[in-house]
Amino acid sequence: MRLPELLKLTEGRLLVDAKEDVFMDRAYAADLLSDVLALTDEQTTLITGTTSPQVIRVAEILNIVAIIFVRGKQPSDAVLEYALRLGIPIITTKKAMFEICGLMYENGVKPCKDRPMPEKKPSV
Numbered sequence: 001m002r003l004p005e006l007l008k009l010t011e012g013r014l015l016v017d018a019k020e021d022v023f024m025d026r027a028y029a030a031d032l033l034s035d036v037l038a039l040t041d042e043q044t045t046l047i048t049g050t051t052s053p054q055v056i057r058v059a060e061i062l063n064i065v066a067i068i069f070v071r072g073k074q075p076s077d078a079v080l081e082y083a084l085r086l087g088i089p090i091i092t093t094k095k096a097m098f099e100i101c102g103l104m105y106e107n108g109v110k111p112c113k114d115r116p117m118p119e120k121k122p123s124v
Contacts, residue, residue: 001025001109003066003089009103010068012093016080019087022065026112029101033058044112047100051075056082064088070097 001024007014028040029047033054036046042063048055051073059067066089069075074092075083083090093100105111 001104001107005107006066006068006104007091009107010091010093010095010100012068012091014089014091015075016083016088016090018066018089022089024065024104024109027101027104027109028112029097031097037061041112045104045109047097047104049073049097051079053079053082055079056086056088059083059088060086066091068093068100070095070100 003018003022006012006024024045026041026043027045027047028036030036031048031050033050036058040062043065045066045068046059046064047068047070049070051069055067056079067083069090069092072092072094075090080090
């Protein structure tokens with residue numbers, strides 16, 4: 001899925017454009033950034049309600065291709081400037097995370113390759 005298609009699908013507003021053509025074929029949704037770092041693959045689209053500057057840092061570390069802020073969340077100017085410097089597209093939508101995930105999945109975007117947490121052995 002390309003950025004214009006995603007904007008139409010999510011009824012989103014583009015806050016930061018990409019430096020180059022972006023193709024989104026995988027996505028991961030989370031508000032807990034430690035989960036994003038621990039459980040996602042690189043080159044995915046991040047769907048989140050967390051608007052702190054750490055979101056952009058995590059996106060930089062994982063080579064996130066785009067960030068969608070849900071529930072009408074608006075990141076600060078500092079967050080937008082950071083994303084602009086890195087060329088990470090930022091989209092905001094009034095839709096809920098669950099709905100965005102469903103819409104993207106229904107339109108061919110797959111879940112990222114989840115890296116499951118190691119199983120803990122029960123203590124006896």
